[in-house]
Amino acid sequence: MNDIIIKNIKSLILPKKSVHPLKGKEMDELTIIDDAEVVINAGRIIYAGPSGHDFQAEKEMDAGGRIVSPALVEPHTHIVHGGSREHEMSLKRQGVPYLEILKQGGGILNTVEATRNASFDELLNKASASMTRMIQHGVLTIESKSGYGLDRETEMKQLQVSRALEEKFPVMMKHTFLGPHAVPRDKDSDVFLDEMISLLDEVKEIADFADIFCETGVFTIEQSRKYMTAAREKGLRVKIHADEIDPLGGLELALEQDAVSADHLVAASEEGKRQLASTDTVAVLLPGTTFYLGKNEFADARGMIDAGGAVSLATDYNPGSCVTDNLQMIMAVAALKLKMTPNEIWNAVTVNAAHAVGLGTVRGTLDEGDTADLVIWDAPNHEYIPYHYGVNHAYQVIAGGKVIFERPGLSL
Ligand SMILES: N=CN[C@@H](CCC(=O)O)C(=O)O
């Protein structure tokens, strides 16, 4: 006898499991089964496909003619941090650029101070509130970066909080060390980078990936190469904040370093985009950041996909450049500004997002044997979610076969 059968599913969204991320034209392929059912036992998928079988289960759930997909995967967040930076909005309104705010000792450095001053419990409580919102919006796999410590003690504190989140919530997480996220006010950047490199032995016990912010006035290509090479020598796979604002060649560096993902890529070169196709590095695009920073030029998702590359999407949730923990909102921005198709968007927030955090064959799909992490969406079809933007369409979120969120109604 199985545990649960979910009946009356109008459409079932089934991204394709593959050892490689979906690339190019494959990104527009998505199996959608109308009139479907899902059977779960011991937290795993027994069956997800057309209805009409004779499965027995202890509990029957009625999806009410809604649609069902794998739970979303969020491959780039800065969920653990102290403080907030709403005061920067007026600076932005006056036209002060993001990198100028950082140069003046604000921006990331402002959050570094708040994170250093916050206790473990304060950070955990704040991140827990964000995690709750992410789950309520359909996300059950989350990557979390450090990077607001810029010293051993605080970077470790952030990574420990990140680990504690994974204990506290029924989610799967990946933890990323982003020590070289900015240069502290009083330090020489080469000296500071060496300090971060010297932490890698300790970091590799607690983090899955090493990341760096390669940008004008932050870390150069040469410094990023040095750090990534050192991290790989320690057995850590690498990620990079690349070509977000200036075209430095961060994407090419990511490919040279066999990065699991290259993130941002707004200013990536044509050559980098062309090379992406022949690798398994996933381009994690963060259009909510471009939107929030008030820029008009978005990452060239079409160019990357049309050239045969693998693209994923994330919120980049952080207090300075994208203050949303709603991945559905990013799906809408991707449809409007990145010109991605609904199928590409769904693959980008499920299976390709899983590949972007090294979980390509274990999250983002609903094949037999997969963890039963799924969402019942209150939407008539899969195109509707990026279309009706700014609201939460998750009706029920099911983690390991257990309903952990159900959308509340009004009490009138
Ligand atoms: N660009 C670098 N890091 C973050 C922003 C961090 C911040 O502004 O606090 C990002 O991915 O956008």
Ligand SMILES: [Zn+2]
């Ligand atoms: Zn980031």
